[in-house]
Amino acid sequence: MPDSLPPSGSLSILREAITLRFAGRIALVSSFGTDSAVLLHMVAQIDPSLPVIFLETGKLFPQTLAYRDALTALLGLRDVRSIRPAARQLASYDPQGRLWERDPDLCCAIRKTYPLDEALEGFTAWITGRKRGQSATRAGLLPQEQGPDGRVTINPLAFWSEADLDAYFTLHALPRHPLQAEGYTSIGCAACTAKPLPGQDRRSGRWAGRAKTECGIHMPRAMARPDWPEDLSFEV
Numbered sequence: 001m002p003d004s005l006p007p008s009g010s011l012s013i014l015r016e017a018i019t020l021r022f023a024g025r026i027a028l029v030s031s032f033g034t035d036s037a038v039l040l041h042m043v044a045q046i047d048p049s050l051p052v053i054f055l056e057t058g059k060l061f062p063q064t065l066a067y068r069d070a071l072t073a074l075l076g077l078r079d080v081r082s083i084r085p086a087a088r089q090l091a092s093y094d095p096q097g098r099l100w101e102r103d104p105d106l107c108c109a110i111r112k113t114y115p116l117d118e119a120l121e122g123f124t125a126w127i128t129g130r131k132r133g134q135s136a137t138r139a140g141l142l143p144q145e146q147g148p149d150g151r152v153t154i155n156p157l158a159f160w161s162e163a164d165l166d167a168y169f170t171l172h173a174l175p176r177h178p179l180q181a182e183g184y185t186s187i188g189c190a191a192c193t194a195k196p197l198p199g200q201d202r203r204s205g206r207w208a209g210r211a212k213t214e215c216g217i218h219m220p221r222a223m224a225r226p227d228w229p230e231d232l233s234f235e236v
């Protein structure tokens with residue numbers, strides 16, 4: 001796997017990973033956000049039955065759920081898995097549904113990291129849509145990395161620019177996320193997503209006003225804090 005990857009090489013890297021290197025042992029994790037249609041379209045060309053894992057946190061915009069359904073039908077994706085948080089953890093640690101206000105790291109752990117770790121059981125690699133240009137914390141992203149959970153992550157769009165993405169959307173007449181027209185450039189849970197301020201990066205509206213910049217699914221599980229509940233085991 002090269003250290004750099006021109007946009008023209010993304011499809012072949014993806015095809016090799018899905019059909020050869022990790023055949024039957026790889027999944028795509030997609031937020032069905034503003035850029036997601038690009039990777040989903042590529043995957044649909046290679047294998048529309050590839051498992052697509054979507055973290056349905058219970059806090060998403062209704063427009064995101066509608067976009068998921070529309071893209072799934074349009075692209076003919078046959079195995080989109082909407083993964084929800086464990087009911088017992090929600091009942092124990094977020095019965096009011098407002099954990100994001102006082103402890104967003106724990107909220108993300110219950111709604112994203114823990115469910116993803118469970119959903120990826122049996123897979124040795126996963127595909128992400130992360131890009132270097134999204135934020136300073138992703139500036140060193142490589143096309144392939146060893147993930148914090150020991151699995152390989154394939155990042156076919158690591159070197160894509162906004163212009164590359166726009167061109168792909170246009171070339172393939174892909175629909176945009178409905179909230180993009182309102183100015184959202186990176187879309188997660190409704191409670192933790194704002195529009196970016198002028199001059200700030202595309203992810204600056206995520207957890208705006210907090211030091212938090214990532215939900216945790218791409219970070220070492222050692223971020224789990226000692227004061228977290230015992231049933232949130234991140235020892236993968």
Ligand code: SF4
Nearest residue numbers: 104107108111189192
């Ligand atoms: S993004 Fe916000 S609401 Fe969503 S899981 Fe994380 S803290 Fe909770």
